[in-house]
Amino acid sequence: SAPILLSDYRAPAWQVEQIELDFDLGIDATQVRSCLRLRRDSTQATPLCLDGEGLELLTIMLDGQLLSPDDYRYADNVLEIDHAHDGSVLETRVRLNPAANTALEGLYLSGPRESGFLLTQCEAQGFRHITFFPDQPDVLASYTVTLRADRARFPVLLAGGNPDGAGDLDGGRHWARFVDPHPKPSYLFALVAGRLEKIGREYVTADGRPVQLVIWAEADAIERCHYAMDALERSMRWDEQAYGRNYDLDVFHVVATHDFNMGAMENKGLNIFNAKYLLADPDSTTDDEYRAVEAVVAHEYFHNWSGNRVTCRDWFQLSLKEGLTVFREQQFSADMNSPALKRIEDVALLRRAQFPEDAGPLAHPVRPAEYREINNFYTATVYEKGSELVRMLAGRLGQAGFRRGMDRYFEHNDGHAATLEDFLGALGEANDIDLMPYLAWYGQAGTPRMKARGHYDAAQHSYTLTLTQHTLPTPGQAHKRALPIPVKLALFATDGRMLPLHLDGHSNALGDEHVIVLEQAEQSFVFRNIDAAPIPSLLRGFSAPVILDGDYAPTELALLLRHDIDGFNRWEAAQQLASRAYDALRDGGDTTALTAWCDALAELFDDELFADDALLADLLSPPGEIELAEREQVVDPARVHALRQELQQRLGARIGAGPLLRRYEALAAQTNRQLDASSQAQRRLKRRVLELLALIDAPAAHAVAAGQYQDAPSMTDRLAALAVLVRGNAPQATLALAHFRERYAGDPLALDKWFSVQTQLPGELTLARVQLLAGDPAFTLKNPNRVNALFGAWARSNPAGFHRADGAGYRWLVQQLRPLDALNPQVAARLATVLNGWKRLEPVRREAARSAISSLTTGPELSRNLTEIVQNILG
Numbered sequence: 001s002a003p004i005l006l007s008d009y010r011a012p013a014w015q016v017e018q019i020e021l022d023f024d025l026g027i028d029a030t031q032v033r034s035c036l037r038l039r040r041d042s043t044q045a046t047p048l049c050l051d052g053e054g055l056e057l058l059t060i061m062l063d064g065q066l067l068s069p070d071d072y073r074y075a076d077n078v079l080e081i082d083h084a085h086d087g088s089v090l091e092t093r094v095r096l097n098p099a100a101n102t103a104l105e106g107l108y109l110s111g112p113r114e115s116g117f118l119l120t121q122c123e124a125q126g127f128r129h130i131t132f133f134p135d136q137p138d139v140l141a142s143y144t145v146t147l148r149a150d151r152a153r154f155p156v157l158l159a160g161g162n163p164d165g166a167g168d169l170d171g172g173r174h175w176a177r178f179v180d181p182h183p184k185p186s187y188l189f190a191l192v193a194g195r196l197e198k199i200g201r202e203y204v205t206a207d208g209r210p211v212q213l214v215i216w217a218e219a220d221a222i223e224r225c226h227y228a229m230d231a232l233e234r235s236m237r238w239d240e241q242a243y244g245r246n247y248d249l250d251v252f253h254v255v256a257t258h259d260f261n262m263g264a265m266e267n268k269g270l271n272i273f274n275a276k277y278l279l280a281d282p283d284s285t286t287d288d289e290y291r292a293v294e295a296v297v298a299h300e301y302f303h304n305w306s307g308n309r310v311t312c313r314d315w316f317q318l319s320l321k322e323g324l325t326v327f328r329e330q331q332f333s334a335d336m337n338s339p340a341l342k343r344i345e346d347v348a349l350l351r352r353a354q355f356p357e358d359a360g361p362l363a364h365p366v367r368p369a370e371y372r373e374i375n376n377f378y379t380a381t382v383y384e385k386g387s388e389l390v391r392m393l394a395g396r397l398g399q400a401g402f403r404r405g406m407d408r409y410f411e412h413n414d415g416h417a418a419t420l421e422d423f424l425g426a427l428g429e430a431n432d433i434d435l436m437p438y439l440a441w442y443g444q445a446g447t448p449r450m451k452a453r454g455h456y457d458a459a460q461h462s463y464t465l466t467l468t469q470h471t472l473p474t475p476g477q478a479h480k481r482a483l484p485i486p487v488k489l490a491l492f493a494t495d496g497r498m499l500p501l502h503l504d505g506h507s508n509a510l511g512d513e514h515v516i517v518l519e520q521a522e523q524s525f526v527f528r529n530i531d532a533a534p535i536p537s538l539l540r541g542f543s544a545p546v547i548l549d550g551d552y553a554p555t556e557l558a559l560l561l562r563h564d565i566d567g568f569n570r571w572e573a574a575q576q577l578a579s580r581a582y583d584a585l586r587d588g589g590d591t592t593a594l595t596a597w598c599d600a601l602a603e604l605f606d607d608e609l610f611a612d613d614a615l616l617a618d619l620l621s622p623p624g625e626i627e628l629a630e631r632e633q634v635v636d637p638a639r640v641h642a643l644r645q646e647l648q649q650r651l652g653a654r655i656g657a658g659p660l661l662r663r664y665e666a667l668a669a670q671t672n673r674q675l676d677a678s679s680q681a682q683r684r685l686k687r688r689v690l691e692l693l694a695l696i697d698a699p700a701a702h703a704v705a706a707g708q709y710q711d712a713p714s715m716t717d718r719l720a721a722l723a724v725l726v727r728g729n730a731p732q733a734t735l736a737l738a739h740f741r742e743r744y745a746g747d748p749l750a751l752d753k754w755f756s757v758q759t760q761l762p763g764e765l766t767l768a769r770v771q772l773l774a775g776d777p778a779f780t781l782k783n784p785n786r787v788n789a790l791f792g793a794w795a796r797s798n799p800a801g802f803h804r805a806d807g808a809g810y811r812w813l814v815q816q817l818r819p820l821d822a823l824n825p826q827v828a829a830r831l832a833t834v835l836n837g838w839k840r841l842e843p844v845r846r847e848a849a850r851s852a853i854s855s856l857t858t859g860p861e862l863s864r865n866l867t868e869i870v871q872n873i874l875g
C-alpha cells in the first residue's frame with residue numbers, strides 16, 4: 001500500500017455532528033446499528049467516504065430510504081455513498097464476530113467464551129472494525145450509545161460518557177444508555193460488557209463536581225485494584241493543582257483486562273487497562289510495577305485533557321498528546337516519589353529504548369512525515385523523546401511560564417483537534433517568546449551528538465566552553481540541521497564547591513546554575529572571574545536528549561560523582577565513568593577510569609553519611625548491555641555481556657565480599673513488605689548488593705538468594721532472589737522455579753514473571769529454555785502479555801542469549817513471527833522491532849540476522865503492520 005503523507009493532509013469534507021450507536025451484544029454475533037448526522041464542508045466536492053474493515057454489511061439507509069447496491073460501493077475498506085448532502089442522516093447495520101477477533105482491535109472477547117467479557121480497543125483505527133465511520137481524529141462527534149444484551153451473561157454494560165438510563169427487556173435481556181456531552185474522535189469510543197466486579201469511590205473535583213470513580217475487574221482480581229484507586233485519586237488532585245484541570249463527567253470508569261495490545265487506553269470516561277498496569281498487591285507485584293501502575297493510571301487520567309479535550313488533528317501529531325502526557329506523568333511521578341530517581345529511570349529508558357531506535361533503520365522524527373501503518377508509530381521516539389521535547393520547552397519557559405502557556409493551549413484548543421504548531425504557538429504566545437525554532441526537533445530524526453571542550457585561561461581568569469553539535473544521517477534524512485539545545489550547567493572547583501557564574505553577555509551574576517542554549521553547529525561561552533580550571537557539570541537533569549562527549553578526565557567525573565548536588569548528574573557522572581572503565585577493559589591499557597570508578601563507588605558504599613539507599617543502588621549499576629553496545633561501531637553482544645560482567649566483578653571485588661555480605665545482612669534485617677520510599681530503597685539496594693556478590697562469590701550469593709526466595713514477604717524480594725539464581729544457573733534455581741510455578745499457577749501476571757525470568761539464563765542455555773517454555777501448556781500466542789513475557793524479555797533483556805553467533809535465535813524468533821502475525825499483527829510488528837540493530841552486528845551475526853529477516857519477505861503475505869517493519873528494518 002502507498003504511504004500516507006503528512007503533506008497530503010486535508011481538512012475532512014464531511015463531519016459527523018452526532019452519532020447514535022445501538023449494540024445487540026453477543027459473543028459470536030454482535031449487531032451494530034449506527035446513525036450519523038452529517039455535515040458537509042460546502043467548499044469541497046468530495047463524495048461521502050466512510051472507513052469500514054471486516055464488517056458484514058446488513059443494510060444502509062440514507063435519510064430514511066433503504067439504499068440499493070447501485071447507490072454505494074464498498075471496496076478496499078471504504079464505503080462510498082452517493083446522494084448524501086449537508087444534514088443527511090445515514091443509518092448502517094453491520095454484524096461482527098467478537099470471539100473471532102484475535103487482533104484485539106475493535107470489539108473482542110477477553111478470556112474464555114463461557115466466562116470472558118466483551119470490550120473494545122479503537123486507537124488508532126479500531127472503530128472502523130465496529131461500524132462505518134470517517135475514522136480519523138479530526139472528526140469529532142457527540143455520542144449516544146445504547147447497549148442491549150442477555151442480563152445473565154452480560155450483567156455489566158458500560159460505555160463512555162454519562163449514564164442515561166437502563167432497564168429490562170423481554171427474554172432475560174437488558175439495556176443501558178450512555179451520553180457523552182463532549183464531542184470526541186472515534187478512537188476514544190469504548191464499551192465493555194460482561195461479568196465484572198467493582199470497587200467505587202466518591203470524588204469531588206476542585207470546581208465542585210461530584211464524580212463516581214469505579215474500577216472494574218473480574219472477581220478474582222477486584223481486591224487488587226485498591227492501589228490503582230488511590231493512584232487515580234492522587235492523579236486527579238495533582239492535575240487540579242499542577243495544571244488547574246478538573247474532571248468533566250459524572251462518572252469515571254476503569255476496567256482491567258488480561259488481553260490488551262497496549263499498556264492502557266484513555267477512552268473518554270471509560271479507561272481500559274492492561275491488567276499488568278492496574279492490579280497490584282505485595283504478594284505478586286514488584287516495587288517497580290507498583291510505580292508503573294501509579295504512572296500509567298496517571299497517564300491515562302491526564303489524557304482526559306491532553307488528548308481528549310484537546311485531541312490530535314491527524315496521527316502525525318500523535319506526540320502532541322503522547323509526548324505531552326508522558327511529560328505530565330513524569331512530573332507527577334517525580335512529585336509522588338523521588339525526582340532524582342524518576343529522572344534516572346526515565347533517562348535510562350530513553351537510552352535503552354529510544355536512542356537505539358533513533359540510531360537504526362527504524363529511526364523517525366517525533367512527528368513522522370509518513371507511515372503505512374500508524375500502529376507502528378506508538379514508539380519510544382513519539383512517547384519518550386516527545387516527552388523530552390516538552391521538557392525542553394518547559395525548561396525554557398520556567399514553571400510559571402509553562403503553566404501560563406499550558407493554560408493558553410487548553411483554552412484555545414479545547415474541543416478541537418490540534419497540531420504541534422498550535423502547541424508551540426500557545427506556549428510561545430503566552431510568554432512572548434518565539435518557540436518555533438524548537439519545531440525542528442519534531443521533524444528531525446536521530447540523536448544529536450554534542451561535544452563540549454573547555455579551555456581555562458589563567459591570565460584572564462576566564463573559562464571558555466565550546467559546544468558543537470552534529471547529528472548523523474537517518475533513513476530519508478541525509479542532511480541534518482543544528483537544533484536549539486538547552487544546556488543547564490554549573491561549574492565546580494576542584495574542592496567540590498559550585499562557582500558563581502559570570503557569563504559574557506550577561507550583566508548580572510547568574511547564581512551557580514544556568515541554562516545556555518546552543519543554537520548553531522558551534523558556539524563558545526565565556527565565563528569570567530574564575531580562579532582555577534573548573535569542572536563543568538553539563539546537561540544537568542538531562543536538559544536535552546543528546547549524546548554528550550564531555551572530554552573529562554576520570555578524576556573529574558569522580559569529583560562530580562562525589563560532589564554534584566544534582567542527583568541525576570551524580571548518577572550521570574557514574575555512568576560516564578563506568579562507560580570509560582568499560583572502554584578501558586575492552587581496549588586494554590590505561591586503567592585510570594576503571595580504578596577511579598571502583599574507588600569512588602567503594603568510598604560511597606562505605607560512607608555512613610550517604611543515606612540514600614536507592615540512589616546508591618543506581619550509582620552501583622553501570623549502563624546496561626544495550627547502552628554499552630551503542631558505543632560500539634560493530635557489536636558483538638556476547639563480548640559486550642562478558643565485558644560488562646567483568647566490569648561489575650571488578651567493582652564487587654573492590655568493595656569486597658565481606659562488606660557486601662554485611663551490608664546485605666543489615667538491609668535484610670529491615671525486610672518488610674511496606675511500600676514507603678525507604679522500604680523500597682532498602683529492597684533496591686539489597687538486590688543490587690546481592691547481584692554484585694553473585695559475581696564474585698556465587699556459592700555464597702546463591703545460598704543467600706535461596707533463603708531470600710523462601711522467606712520473601714513481597715514479590716520484589718522473591719523475584720530478585722529468583723533472578724539471581726536463574727542468571728547464575730544456580731542449582732537452587734530448579735526448585736525455586738518449580739515452587740513459583742505452583743504457587744502462582746492461577747495468577748497470569750505472576751506467571752508472566754515466571755516465563756520472563758527464565759529468559760535470563762546465561763548464554764547458550766537460553767534458546768533451548770525459551771523453546772521449551774514456548775511449548776508449555778500455559779504459553780499462548782494469543783495473549784500479548786505472555787508473548788512479551790517470553791519472546792520480548794528474551795530478545796530485549798538478554799542480548800547475549802538472543803544474539804547467538806550461529807543465528808539460531810534469529811531464525812527461531814522469525815519462525816514465531818508468522819503465526820503470531822496471523823493472530824495479532826500489532827504484537828508481531830512490535831516484537832519484530834527487536835531486530836532493529838542488525839546492521840551494526842559483527843559480520844557473522846549480521847549475515848545470520850539479515851538472512852532470517854529476509855525470509856519473511858517471501859512466502860505468504862504478512863500483515864501491513866509487519867510488512868512495514870520488515871521493509872524498514874531491511875532498509
Ligand code: BAL
Nearest residue numbers: 123262264265266300
Ligand atoms: N493512547 C494509547 C495508550 C496511551 O498512550 O495512553
Ligand code: ZN
Nearest residue numbers: 299303322325
Ligand atoms: Zn498515552
